[in-house]
Amino acid sequence: MRHPQKLNPHLWYNEPGELNDGPRCYCKPEYQVGPSHCKYEGETAIPKCDPHSNNPNKLHHYRICVLPNTNYSAKQPSVIMYKNLKYEFEGFGLLSHYKLDDLPPCKFHRYNIFYKVHLVPEPLPPNFTVRSLDLLSDFVMYELLELLDETLYPSGADEATSCRCFHLYPRFSRRGHDGALELLPAWAILQHLLDNSGLLIEPDCLDSVLRMSKEEWRNFIDQWRGQLITYPGKKPSTIRVDQVDRCSAAASAASSDGRDKPTYPYVIHITQVPLKFGWQAENTYRRTLKSYFREQYMIVFNPRVGAEQREKLQHLREKMRVVEEAPDKRREVTVEMSAEGFRRTGLRPDVTQFALLLPHFLSFCRLHRSISALESRIGYVFKDKSLFHQAMTHPSSIRSTLGLNSDHVLNSMLNCGPRLLEYGEVREIRQATRKHGLAYTVNVMSMLPSILEKKSPIFGNDRLEYLGDAVVELIVTTHLFYILPEVSEGHLDAFRQSLVMNAHLALLARRLGLHCYLQYAHGMDFYLDSTFMHAYSDAFEAFMAAVYLDGGLALANRIFADVMWGSDPSCLRVWCTPPPHPIQLEYPDGDRHLLPQHPKLKKLTRLERRIGMEFRHIRLLAQSLSYTRRFNQLTLGNNQRLEHLGDTLLKFVTTDYLFKHFPYHHEGHLSILRNTMANKYTQGQVCRDLGLTEFIIEDTPAAPSALLSLDADSKIFADVLESFVGAVFVDKDLTSG
Ligand SMILES: [Zn+2]
Ligand SMILES: [Zn+2]
Incomplete structure (x- = not known):
């Protein structure tokens, strides 16, 4: 932090590619992708706009809105007087080369408040040229706030070859008599900045300033308090004025130092030591x-x-x-500097506050735009893109600034942001992020399900990952079940484990290119291979859940098959066209004609009537009820394989229901609920309620079930329920979702 042009030893300033305590990125080259590294898939150079025109046929205009507006609507906004009318700063406008109408709200968390930023389309403002907008936004972002790591040019392109992704401008507006919003033209803002670029105190005015009466002095400094002032070339270049003093505390303590030269008044700025150095x-x-x-x-x-x-x-x-x-x-440090050399800007900290929001939001817009690259790869366009965004949001990214240098934001905020900020209730944040704690768990678990399916307010992709885990398991289990008809349930399980293990799912995530979309907290916590592996595998599961929720199970099936076997057509064919179940294969048109010859099968029609469902292949029902070790030609084996299938089906169905109807439950809470639904006692009871128990075909009919302990009994019944569900699935051919 030594710089020959350093403004003051207590002020932090921004260096390109650096955090306050070292390089910004420690990632291995293979992980330097995605929004955390300012790389967006599918971004190419954009044909340049005509700088001297407003390019009406190329640009789409939006107003950037922040909700709630706490901290984003200042009590004392920056003001521009134009033709004796007062125009107040109200945020930024954005001109994009592509439409962003379907952009979901960008959510982020600051000052214990969850903010949502969204775009409101507006007709193109009159009287501006692209060049004037670029000058304005560059002045604020680079000259004043020194966001040196921020680039507005598409990945891999630069000023020479491409137009910037977005043209931005600060909006100054007023309500006209008819209530209509009047925007100040860009050139009027530029004129205001030029008019206000003079020295804070001109040398030839110094004497008169020093001789002002108390009253005059108070009026004089009132206009400076809370303004941004700049010292071009210094590091940092710009600070907020908190007070101006004619005689500094330090100088008066040291009394006169014998110099005759009049001393400039002192600018006082109150800053804070960043937390990590406190x-x-x-x-x-x-x-x-x-x-x-x-x-x-x-x-x-x-x-x-x-x-x-x-x-x-x-x-x-x-x-x-x-x-x-x-x-x-x-923590709090008061900095005093001579006012000599400082220039005015005519802007206040509300501009800083809003401008520091932009890099994160613009990254989000670019990320959103880049989804189309993935969509064309998977051959599906998301109807609800917020699902995809959520799936790519690692929980750690609540602290991230999406590719932005977080210390730069912090430094610029301390130097030029509002001095006092409003903080929200910690409770709201906790509800969206916190998972642990007995009191919290009891509170959440006491909530009843919502009748209608509801979107969860919980941040991050954890819940989606929980659902996706069940989706992936379902897809893998059903396919293995059909394509490996001779394999026992134990081996099926081993095959499944190898396909759904984290390392493999992480591989699939990379193959799909999801790592180019994942948002996480870029920093020291995120550099181990294993951390990335888990994050990628979670992202893959969350992605599959998003696909399932947006496009259904058949789509999830298709996309999984493509990413898994896409490079191997013969495997893909085997995976996608599984043979029917052996029982179905034997009599493709159904086996109910066997009923008269087999009293055991005939007996099952009573069960069918009771549950109100007729099986096309009644031997499937018989197999699902065969709790036996012996091979039986009629049922072609026992119910173990069907049970393996049914277990996964039940897990999926319960997870799906819980996910949609318990929006305030974190994945851990959903897991507790699922365990209460999918355990042997509950399942055993359902089995009894369905009346399956009296039809179970057991090895030792001599030993009546009543003699078995309740535990063992429930286990059998639960297993039979699972195999029964498996049989229904196979008979009704529910594979397509
Ligand atoms: Zn990195
Ligand atoms: Zn352009």
Whole structure:
């Protein structure tokens, strides 16, 4: 942090490609893809706009809206007076080369508030040229806020070859008499910036400024307080003025230093030490805090507390206080600088606040646009693209800034952002992110299901991954069941495990190119191969859930087959055209003609009448009820394979229901619910309710079931229910979803 042009030792500034404490990216080259690395699939150079025109046939105009507007609607906004009318800053406008009408809201979390940013289409504003907009946005983003890692050009293209992805401009507006919104033309904003680019205090005015009466001085500095001022060439270039003093505290303490030259007034700026350099991050402090809590805990639960213990606690508290109050570790720092050389900008921190939102949002827009590359690869266009966005949102990305250098945002915010911000309730954030804690779990688990299917407000792809896990398992299990008719359930399970293991799913994710879309917290937590492997495999499962929810099971089946076997046509053919079940193969038109010869089968028609369903191949029903070790020519074996299939089917059906009707439950809570639904007792009871029990074909009919313990009994019944579900699935040919 040493720079010859450093403005002040306490101020942090932005260096390209650097965080405050080191390089920005530690990732291995193979992981340097996706939005976290500013790379968007399918982005190509954009034909340049005519800089001297508004390019009406090429550009789509949108207003960027933030909801709620807490912290984004300032009490004292930046104002431009134009023809004696007052125009206030209201955010940014965006001109895009492509339509963004189907952009879902971009969600992010800041100051304990969940924000949603979306675009509102508007007719093209009059009286502007693309060049004037670019000048304006470059001035704010690069000159003032120094977002040096931010590029608006498509990946792999630059200024020489392409137009920027978006043209941006700050909006200054007023309500006319008829209530209509009047936008200030870009050139008027440029004119305002030029008019306000003079020195804060001109050298020849210095004397009169220093001689102002108290009253005059107060009026004079009122206009500067809260303004952004800039010192071109310094690092950082721009700060917010919190106060201006004619005599600095430091100078008055040192009394006169003998110089005759009049001293410029002092600009005072109040800043904060970034959290990661504050005392909270100190190792010794954290250790002390931990032992302090432990000691406190011991005292609370100790009926007799000795003086020694109290003393120890006191000692730890003292130790912490020393660190907290050390002068070089204070959180808030007041910085004083001579006003000499500073220039005005005519802008206030509300512009900063909004502008620092843009990089994240623009990344989101570009990511959204790049989905079409994936869509053409999978041959499907998402109806609800927010599902895909959510599937690609790793829970860690709640802290991410989507490819943006997070420390740059932090530094610029401390230097030029509003001094005071409003913070939201922690509770709301917890509800969307928190998963643990007994009280929280009890609270969530007491919620009843919603009658209608409902979208969950929970952030991240965890829930989708939970559903996707069941979807993938269903797809794999059903296909293996059909294409490997001779293989026992144990081996089927082994095959399935090898296909659904994390490493394999991560491979499929890469093959699909999902790693180019995954959003995660780019940083030190995310660099191990295993972390990426799990994130990719979770993303794949979440993606399959998104596909299933958006386009149905048949589509999920097709996409899974393509990514799995796409490069091998013969395997793909085998996978996609499985033979019928052996029982179906024997009598393709059904086997009910066997009923008269086999009393055992005939007996089952009673069951069919009871459950109100007729099997085309009644021997499938017989097989599902064969809880036996012996091979039987009639049923072609026992119910074990059908049970293996049915187990997966039940898991999928319950997961699907829970996912859609318990929107406030995290995946862990859904799991608890699923275990209560899909255990041997519940399933055994369902089996009894369906009346399947009296038809079970067992090896030892001499030993009546009543003699078995309830546990073993339930296990058998639960298994039979599963195989029964499997038989229904096969007979009704539900493979297509
Ligand atoms: Zn990286
Ligand atoms: Zn353009």
